[in-house]
Structures are given as C-alpha cells and as structure tokens.
Amino acid sequence: MPNTTKYSVETIPGGYPRDRIFNPKSVAVMGVTPTPGTVPYDIFYNILASGYKGVLYPVAPGKRSISAVPAYRYLTDIEDDIDLVVIVFPANVVARALEQCGEKGVKGVIIISAGFREVGPEGEKREEEIKEICAKYDISLVGPNCLGVINTDPKIMLNASFARKMPAEGRIAFLSQSGALCTAVLDYARSRNIGFSKFVSFGNKAGVTEMGLLDYLHQDEQTDVVLLYLEELRDGRALIETARRVTRGDNPKPILAIKSGRTPQGADAASSHTGSLAGEDAICEAVFSEAGIIRTNTIEELFDTAIMLTSQPMPKGDRLAIVTNAGGPGVMATDAAVDVGLTIARFQPETTKKLKASLPAAANMKNPVDVIGDARSDRYEAAVGAVLEDPNVDQALVILTPQSMTDIEQIAHGIVKVRKGTDKPMACSFIGATDVAVGVDILQAAHIPHYIMPEWACGAMADVQRIRRWRELPEEADYQPPQADQKAVAAIINPAPAGYLSEDRALAVLEAYGFPVPAHKLCCDADEAVEFAERNGYPAVLRVVSPQIVHKFDVKGVALDLADADAVRSAYNNMVSHIGEAMPEAEIKGVLVRGMIPGGREVILGAKHDAAFGPTLMFGLGGLFVEIFKDVTFALAPITPAAASRMVRQIKAFKLLEGARGTGQADIAGVEDYLLRLGRLVVDFERIVELDINPLIVGPAGEGSNVADVRIRLSE
Amino acid sequence: MDKSKITERVVKVTCEVLGVTPDMVTPExxxxxxxGAESTQSVQLVAAFDEEFDINMDAEDALEVQTVGDAVEFIEKYVNKK
Incomplete structure (x- = not known):
C-alpha cells in the first residue's frame, strides 16, 4: 500500500488520494433518490450492479429503502465505519453532507455534484467552503463536478460513477478532468477490447489532483500505464516534479496525455515576440517535454500507444522489420516509420538466407519483406520468425491485405505462435474491416496490438521509442548557477516604473548577468555621439532611446553602418529631427551609440512571467520573422545545463547553428550559457514580465556572441 | 391567516408530496x-403550496427556499398580500 503520510493533503498541493478511495471496505452514497435514470440513483445502482465486494449504504432521507437495500436518513445514523462516501446531493447542501462525513470520521469522499467553481463566483465560494471542511477533518476529496471513480480489481470491483458500464479489467489507468469524456472513452475502449485498472474523473480538483493521482498510480500494482486528459494545467512545476518521479527510476510507468485547448489565447495582447509566442499551449508542450509525458493529439493515438505499452515488452532499440503481403502498404509503412524517426533494420546475411529458403524467388527478402500476395500462414510464420531472430531487429510490424487466397485466420494464429517464441515487441496491421475481422479478433485475444493502418502502428512504436529514450537519459548532476551581479540589477529595476526599461538600462541589466553586450554609450547631442564613435571605432550604429518608442525601425530610430564622424553627426541630427516631427509626443532621452556587430547567426532568447507557470524561457531562430517561422522552444525557468542543451537542439534551425554549407559551427556552448543566465535573471527578478533578446548574433564556436537588441518590460 | 396555521398546512403538504411523516418535519x-426532495419533487411542492394557499408564488424564488421554516415565511408574505 502506498505511503499515505509522505504525500498527504498537507504536503502535496491538492493532495494524495487515500487508498480507501479506490479500495474501500464500505461505501455510503449520500443523496440517493429512488428514480432510475437520475445521477443520484444511477451512482448507487452502479456500485450495486458492479459486484462491489464491500458493504454499501444508501443515505436517502425520507426513503425506507433503495433497490431493496435499507436506507438511512443521515450518514451519522449508520453504525459501521465508512471508508468512502460518494456525495450526490445538489451543490447547496454538499457542505452540510461533508460536515457529516467529518463528524463520522470518514477520510475518503467523492463529490459528484456540479455547481462549484465551474459556475462562477457563487460556486467558487462553495468550493472554498468544501476545501475548508476537508482541511478541518483531513478528508481526501475527489471532485467536485466529476463522473466518479472505478476500480476493476476483482478484489474490489467498484464502479462509483455514473458511467453506463463497468469496464473490463486491464493495466491502463485513465485520469480525466472531463467527466463527459470519460463515458465516451469507456465506450470507445470497449470497442477495442481495452480494459482499465483504475478510472478516475477528478473534475474541479478541489482536493486530489493529477499530481496526487499520478503518485498513487505509480505505486499501484494493477497499473502499468497512465493516461491523462487535462483541460487546464494549474501547476506545471509540480506536474514536472511528479511525472519525472513516475516515468523514470526503478519502477518507471509511462504517462500519455491529451491536453485540450491548443488554440493560442491572449497572444494579441502581448507586445513582445516571446509574449506572443509563449501561449499556454506552447508552455504546456514544454512542461510535458520536461516531465517525460508523451502528448498525443487524439484519443485514438492515446490508446494506440497505450495498448502497445501494456501488451508488448519495451524494445531495446528503434530498428523495425516489416513483413507484408502487399508491396504498396509495405512502402507506405516504411515511409511512415522513417517519418516518425524509426530505423528500417538492415538484416544480417543469415536472416536473408533463412528468408530465401522459405519464400518464393519473387519475394522481396530485404526490409520491408514482401511475402507476396498469395502468401499463406507458412510464409508469414517463417518470415516473421526469421526477422525477429535477427539481432539487428528490435521490433516487427506485420501487414496483411485480404486477398482471395489469404487464410486470414490461420495467419493470425501463426503470428500468435511466433509471438510466443520471442521477447521482442510486435504489432500487426490487417488492413481492411470486414474480411480481416476474424484475424483481428484472434490477435487481440492474444494481446497482440492491432492497427487498421500501418502508419498508426508506426506512430505508437515511435511513442514507445520516445519513452525508452527518456528512461535512458542520464540523471542531471547538480550544477552551480552562473555568477551575476544582482545588486547592480536591483539598483536599475527596483526604482523603475512599470513598462519598458530604456535600452541603455536593459543593456546594463544584461551586462550585470554576464551577457555579451557590445560597448555603447547613451549620448545627448551629436558632439557626444561623434566623440564616442571616434573612440569606439567605425562603422557605428545609432539607436534612439525613448520610453514611447518600442519599435525603433518603424520611426527611423536606427541608423546603421555609419563610416565616419560626418555620417554620425548627420544621422544623429536627422534622427532627432525626424522623430520630433513624426512623434512629437515622444520624449527622446538620447541616442545610444555603439559599433556595428559582425555578422553571425541570429537567434532569439526570450522570457515571460506566465501567470500560471511563473518564469518561462523561449529560444529559437531570431530576427524579424520569428513570429512567422515560430521555430521556438520553451522551458520553465530556472533551467539546468541539460535543459538548455535540449532547448537549443529542439529547434529546426539547429542545423544552422551546427554549421551548414561550409558555415562552420556557431558558438552553441555560449548560447546554452546565456539561456542559463537568462533563467537565473528572470527567477531573481519577478518584475521582469517580458524579455526579448532579439537577435543575439551568434559568432563562430569559441568567438562568442553579441546582443544586438533587447527589450525588458517590468510589472508594477 | 396566522403563522401557526400556515406552518400546520405547510407540514401537511410537505408530508404528502415527499412521503415523509410529520415527526420528521421541523422548521429547520x-x-x-x-x-430527501428530488428536483422534480421540489417543483411539485411549489405547485402544491400554490394550490393549498390559493397563491401564485414566483417559481424561481420559491425554488431557492431551502428549509420548511423559510417556506412558511415565504408563503406568509403571499398569503398576507391577498
């Protein structure tokens, strides 16, 4: 049994579910009514009908019995101890019911009722009240506003939900924030013969959260894989911490997730590149990536991967063998496998010899192996057996198209026989629907994962590879965060008003944190600008500094490549005069003078203080078109060197940094170091709500980089 | 109509509609x-009180009433307006 004291409601936000929620010896349902087809009745009836192994009590004021079971007016009228209470009363009396649970010493409660945080301020107040009652009596709470909990363990058989049917027993746990989706998923899973260990709809997460449930399921002997459906991510940092614990280490269990709401929101209001790109979904992606959670786009993909994980051993590598009786699908599968990052295995000569001995001359002995359209069971068995024995093969995909001479049933039996003799994973794709159904049934009964299309099998196999690689990543060593002059930055930021820091101050902030800021000076007249340029060298750059001007190029506030003193003087005067006419309201603090930065590869380093996730970092291909290409990655700050390395390598343009077409490698190590510094800066100074270094011009390896432009926006 | 009379009739109607006994019903x-009123029974109760007292209560407000004592007060206002 899990250690319920280690992750109690007090120590984990939202709480760890007590074991009695899933394994209660006695259950009371409060608010039962005698009317079939209503939630209060169906919850009670489902527990009764699921064959629950404990004792069940209906609490139904004014009723003598419910479905022939004697009813109680109040929970406190029941003499026995109660492990779990399911509350189905309307929201306005739930608090009273919960108080009775506390008085009776009940420690596990599921609130099915809706009418809380999801309905607005009145509901929020109710939800706060039930949280207080749970804290007062140390109650572990699932819900409110949920479908309930199911445990298929034959020793318990609890369907404390209003799902229509008890699912089959299986090794998959499903956690969902949406109750309605749960019922659809159960129905869908039944059509694919998929069973579950636990099924939890956690609704508003007023008590137990996904973090607590993940920790619980990590210890659950009935569960091998956890599927998670989330509508909102309230605490990404806690999810990362929990999921890393679950998905790695001695007892790793994969977590697959769907997070709805991919559409970016609020981007319009953001004025920085990072602000506009770092929508909730992009940050969720980063959270999942850091947590080792595999994200899928659809329920179908979720189960495609889950059945592979629960029925097949973990492959030792990514090399795939394909056996098919049709050339076209074989090629399609090969394309799909390569697209998702699987390697098409190269057979050893011994394997080719075996194939030649058992297949007709017209067959293709190379991968994908084509056993030809008239293949019967003997050919399939010989070919699949031979490729799986090859040390160069880590897994196999068997494809069948139903032709007139294809003995589908026998072939399915043959594959089942071969599967029994190997420790390598396998998947099948009997393409079609009606004709192949008999074979699919045989495969599924033998727990061999089947996919209607070979591409879907490849997708699932690719997810398994991501899980394998995630487990194999070395643990990150402790590291010393980069040195920084916090005092200097505090002296700039603390007295500054909300809004954008002027460019000279923003550059001073970066300098104090060790960023490569080129020599510069804020000059108040043309003579001073010329004087500095003479000292600093040519060609020079002028950049206007004004609190009202954020986009300098738009108002001709930047002059580049100025070759001598005359050019600097003339550019200074023209700039000030033009802006004075075009933007009379702009207060010009001066003009920043610096040298031209040598060319290099342009990247963006950004940060944003997200309301839900806290300080968040962005890295990507920089320049003017960053929002068009959107080639960026995110991470929650602060980051480790390994996370910095991942961020840099995840963008498509990484090849440019590595060196393409004779450009040589860029200073990648430097970029990683600046990401670490940026992470520290935004963690140290919470008032930095948005920060863009765009571009950072990255020089060749070992030659460093230069900050070409920076914007820092402060909160109140 | 005095309050005790209204209370007596409210208790009688409540017992009829909800199938409970008078000893279970207190002002609280x-x-x-x-x-144990189900949502459909709450609607039936409002209709039964309207009929019993020959009044026409605002149904939305009436359904917000939670206790028997509050129902007596609520009905009293309508009865005294007649």
Whole structure:
C-alpha cells in the first residue's frame, strides 16, 4: 500500500488520494433518490450492479429503502465505519453532507455534484467552503463536478460513477478532468477490447489532483500505464516534479496525455515576440517535454500507444522489420516509420538466407519483406520468425491485405505462435474491416496490438521509442548557477516604473548577468555621439532611446553602418529631427551609440512571467520573422545545463547553428550559457514580465556572441 | 391567516408530496438534505403550496427556499398580500 503520510493533503498541493478511495471496505452514497435514470440513483445502482465486494449504504432521507437495500436518513445514523462516501446531493447542501462525513470520521469522499467553481463566483465560494471542511477533518476529496471513480480489481470491483458500464479489467489507468469524456472513452475502449485498472474523473480538483493521482498510480500494482486528459494545467512545476518521479527510476510507468485547448489565447495582447509566442499551449508542450509525458493529439493515438505499452515488452532499440503481403502498404509503412524517426533494420546475411529458403524467388527478402500476395500462414510464420531472430531487429510490424487466397485466420494464429517464441515487441496491421475481422479478433485475444493502418502502428512504436529514450537519459548532476551581479540589477529595476526599461538600462541589466553586450554609450547631442564613435571605432550604429518608442525601425530610430564622424553627426541630427516631427509626443532621452556587430547567426532568447507557470524561457531562430517561422522552444525557468542543451537542439534551425554549407559551427556552448543566465535573471527578478533578446548574433564556436537588441518590460 | 396555521398546512403538504411523516418535519428541516426532495419533487411542492394557499408564488424564488421554516415565511408574505 502506498505511503499515505509522505504525500498527504498537507504536503502535496491538492493532495494524495487515500487508498480507501479506490479500495474501500464500505461505501455510503449520500443523496440517493429512488428514480432510475437520475445521477443520484444511477451512482448507487452502479456500485450495486458492479459486484462491489464491500458493504454499501444508501443515505436517502425520507426513503425506507433503495433497490431493496435499507436506507438511512443521515450518514451519522449508520453504525459501521465508512471508508468512502460518494456525495450526490445538489451543490447547496454538499457542505452540510461533508460536515457529516467529518463528524463520522470518514477520510475518503467523492463529490459528484456540479455547481462549484465551474459556475462562477457563487460556486467558487462553495468550493472554498468544501476545501475548508476537508482541511478541518483531513478528508481526501475527489471532485467536485466529476463522473466518479472505478476500480476493476476483482478484489474490489467498484464502479462509483455514473458511467453506463463497468469496464473490463486491464493495466491502463485513465485520469480525466472531463467527466463527459470519460463515458465516451469507456465506450470507445470497449470497442477495442481495452480494459482499465483504475478510472478516475477528478473534475474541479478541489482536493486530489493529477499530481496526487499520478503518485498513487505509480505505486499501484494493477497499473502499468497512465493516461491523462487535462483541460487546464494549474501547476506545471509540480506536474514536472511528479511525472519525472513516475516515468523514470526503478519502477518507471509511462504517462500519455491529451491536453485540450491548443488554440493560442491572449497572444494579441502581448507586445513582445516571446509574449506572443509563449501561449499556454506552447508552455504546456514544454512542461510535458520536461516531465517525460508523451502528448498525443487524439484519443485514438492515446490508446494506440497505450495498448502497445501494456501488451508488448519495451524494445531495446528503434530498428523495425516489416513483413507484408502487399508491396504498396509495405512502402507506405516504411515511409511512415522513417517519418516518425524509426530505423528500417538492415538484416544480417543469415536472416536473408533463412528468408530465401522459405519464400518464393519473387519475394522481396530485404526490409520491408514482401511475402507476396498469395502468401499463406507458412510464409508469414517463417518470415516473421526469421526477422525477429535477427539481432539487428528490435521490433516487427506485420501487414496483411485480404486477398482471395489469404487464410486470414490461420495467419493470425501463426503470428500468435511466433509471438510466443520471442521477447521482442510486435504489432500487426490487417488492413481492411470486414474480411480481416476474424484475424483481428484472434490477435487481440492474444494481446497482440492491432492497427487498421500501418502508419498508426508506426506512430505508437515511435511513442514507445520516445519513452525508452527518456528512461535512458542520464540523471542531471547538480550544477552551480552562473555568477551575476544582482545588486547592480536591483539598483536599475527596483526604482523603475512599470513598462519598458530604456535600452541603455536593459543593456546594463544584461551586462550585470554576464551577457555579451557590445560597448555603447547613451549620448545627448551629436558632439557626444561623434566623440564616442571616434573612440569606439567605425562603422557605428545609432539607436534612439525613448520610453514611447518600442519599435525603433518603424520611426527611423536606427541608423546603421555609419563610416565616419560626418555620417554620425548627420544621422544623429536627422534622427532627432525626424522623430520630433513624426512623434512629437515622444520624449527622446538620447541616442545610444555603439559599433556595428559582425555578422553571425541570429537567434532569439526570450522570457515571460506566465501567470500560471511563473518564469518561462523561449529560444529559437531570431530576427524579424520569428513570429512567422515560430521555430521556438520553451522551458520553465530556472533551467539546468541539460535543459538548455535540449532547448537549443529542439529547434529546426539547429542545423544552422551546427554549421551548414561550409558555415562552420556557431558558438552553441555560449548560447546554452546565456539561456542559463537568462533563467537565473528572470527567477531573481519577478518584475521582469517580458524579455526579448532579439537577435543575439551568434559568432563562430569559441568567438562568442553579441546582443544586438533587447527589450525588458517590468510589472508594477 | 396566522403563522401557526400556515406552518400546520405547510407540514401537511410537505408530508404528502415527499412521503415523509410529520415527526420528521421541523422548521429547520432542509427539503433536500433532511427530507430527501428530488428536483422534480421540489417543483411539485411549489405547485402544491400554490394550490393549498390559493397563491401564485414566483417559481424561481420559491425554488431557492431551502428549509420548511423559510417556506412558511415565504408563503406568509403571499398569503398576507391577498
């Protein structure tokens, strides 16, 4: 049994579910009514009908019995101890019911009722009240506003939900924030013969959260894989911490997730590149990536991967063998496998010899192996057996198209026989629907994962590879965060008003944190600008500094490549005069003078203080078109060197940094170091709500980089 | 009509509609939590009170009433307006 004291409601936000929620010896349902087809009745009836192994009590004021079971007016009228209470009363009396649970010493409660945080301020107040009652009596709470909990363990058989049917027993746990989706998923899973260990709809997460449930399921002997459906991510940092614990280490269990709401929101209001790109979904992606959670786009993909994980051993590598009786699908599968990052295995000569001995001359002995359209069971068995024995093969995909001479049933039996003799994973794709159904049934009964299309099998196999690689990543060593002059930055930021820091101050902030800021000076007249340029060298750059001007190029506030003193003087005067006419309201603090930065590869380093996730970092291909290409990655700050390395390598343009077409490698190590510094800066100074270094011009390896432009926006 | 008379008739109607006995009904009794009213029965109760007292209560407001005592007060206002 899990250690319920280690992750109690007090120590984990939202709480760890007590074991009695899933394994209660006695259950009371409060608010039962005698009317079939209503939630209060169906919850009670489902527990009764699921064959629950404990004792069940209906609490139904004014009723003598419910479905022939004697009813109680109040929970406190029941003499026995109660492990779990399911509350189905309307929201306005739930608090009273919960108080009775506390008085009776009940420690596990599921609130099915809706009418809380999801309905607005009145509901929020109710939800706060039930949280207080749970804290007062140390109650572990699932819900409110949920479908309930199911445990298929034959020793318990609890369907404390209003799902229509008890699912089959299986090794998959499903956690969902949406109750309605749960019922659809159960129905869908039944059509694919998929069973579950636990099924939890956690609704508003007023008590137990996904973090607590993940920790619980990590210890659950009935569960091998956890599927998670989330509508909102309230605490990404806690999810990362929990999921890393679950998905790695001695007892790793994969977590697959769907997070709805991919559409970016609020981007319009953001004025920085990072602000506009770092929508909730992009940050969720980063959270999942850091947590080792595999994200899928659809329920179908979720189960495609889950059945592979629960029925097949973990492959030792990514090399795939394909056996098919049709050339076209074989090629399609090969394309799909390569697209998702699987390697098409190269057979050893011994394997080719075996194939030649058992297949007709017209067959293709190379991968994908084509056993030809008239293949019967003997050919399939010989070919699949031979490729799986090859040390160069880590897994196999068997494809069948139903032709007139294809003995589908026998072939399915043959594959089942071969599967029994190997420790390598396998998947099948009997393409079609009606004709192949008999074979699919045989495969599924033998727990061999089947996919209607070979591409879907490849997708699932690719997810398994991501899980394998995630487990194999070395643990990150402790590291010393980069040195920084916090005092200097505090002296700039603390007295500054909300809004954008002027460019000279923003550059001073970066300098104090060790960023490569080129020599510069804020000059108040043309003579001073010329004087500095003479000292600093040519060609020079002028950049206007004004609190009202954020986009300098738009108002001709930047002059580049100025070759001598005359050019600097003339550019200074023209700039000030033009802006004075075009933007009379702009207060010009001066003009920043610096040298031209040598060319290099342009990247963006950004940060944003997200309301839900806290300080968040962005890295990507920089320049003017960053929002068009959107080639960026995110991470929650602060980051480790390994996370910095991942961020840099995840963008498509990484090849440019590595060196393409004779450009040589860029200073990648430097970029990683600046990401670490940026992470520290935004963690140290919470008032930095948005920060863009765009571009950072990255020089060749070992030659460093230069900050070409920076914007820092402060909160109140 | 005095309050005790209204209370007596409210208790009578409540017992009829919800199938409870008079000893279960007190002014503090919550129609749902203590007397087990289902949502459809709450609507039936409002209609039965209208008929019993020959009044026409605002249904939305009436359905917000939670206890028997509050129902007596609520009905009293309508009865005294007649």
């Amino acid at each position: 009794s919550d129609f749902v939590f203590d007397l």
